[in-house]
Amino acid sequence: MRSDAKKNREQILKVAVAELTLDPTVPLSAIAKKAGVGQGTFYRHFANREDLVLEVYQFEMQQVASLAEELLAAKSPKEALREWMDCLAEYAMTKAGLAAAIRQAASIHAFPGKSGYAPVQTAAELLLRANEKAGTIRSGVTHDDFFLAITGIWQVDAQSEWRPRLDRLMNLVMDGLCAGSPESLKTKNT
Numbered sequence: 001m002r003s004d005a006k007k008n009r010e011q012i013l014k015v016a017v018a019e020l021t022l023d024p025t026v027p028l029s030a031i032a033k034k035a036g037v038g039q040g041t042f043y044r045h046f047a048n049r050e051d052l053v054l055e056v057y058q059f060e061m062q063q064v065a066s067l068a069e070e071l072l073a074a075k076s077p078k079e080a081l082r083e084w085m086d087c088l089a090e091y092a093m094t095k096a097g098l099a100a101a102i103r104q105a106a107s108i109h110a111f112p113g114k115s116g117y118a119p120v121q122t123a124a125e126l127l128l129r130a131n132e133k134a135g136t137i138r139s140g141v142t143h144d145d146f147f148l149a150i151t152g153i154w155q156v157d158a159q160s161e162w163r164p165r166l167d168r169l170m171n172l173v174m175d176g177l178c179a180g181s182p183e184s185l186k187t188k189n190t
Helices: 003-022 028-035 039-045 049-074 077-094 096-108 114-134 143-149 151-155 162-178 182-189
Strands: none
Touching (some): 003 028, 003 096, 028 039, 049 077, 049 096, 077 114, 077 162, 114 143, 143 151, 143 162, 151 162
């Protein structure tokens, strides 16, 4: 892909994330206009709404996943995991409209659902293994365990004052992950 085409595609995706988050039924022409591209350019990249939504979903999942590596490079495993949990919770709350667009597209188009979520599962596994190796969480926690434990994120009303509630929820999950860890047992015995 030429550099200008790549730049156009990235700009369309950036605008689409913002616009679909606000309104899952936003006209594609409005996304193209705000991205600063013509209709022809837009449709060369995305033939229809479902293709755009699928690409936005995969783009956003990759952003959340990539953050795990960045945090591990800059922070301790425990700090990286906790901050990533906050970012995941923030994503869930601020992208409520995007979720509606994804559901809408899935009802019309064959949509890969969980396969697009694979990078986030891999990121969670990376963080969990780093923490297990560091002795900061109990051993044997899988990404499936982790995601089951945080499902409360998706039960919190995005229209409410959700930040304090999610912070409390993430603290409870983190406390549960750390309970019984070598680090917690060492602290308990000293």
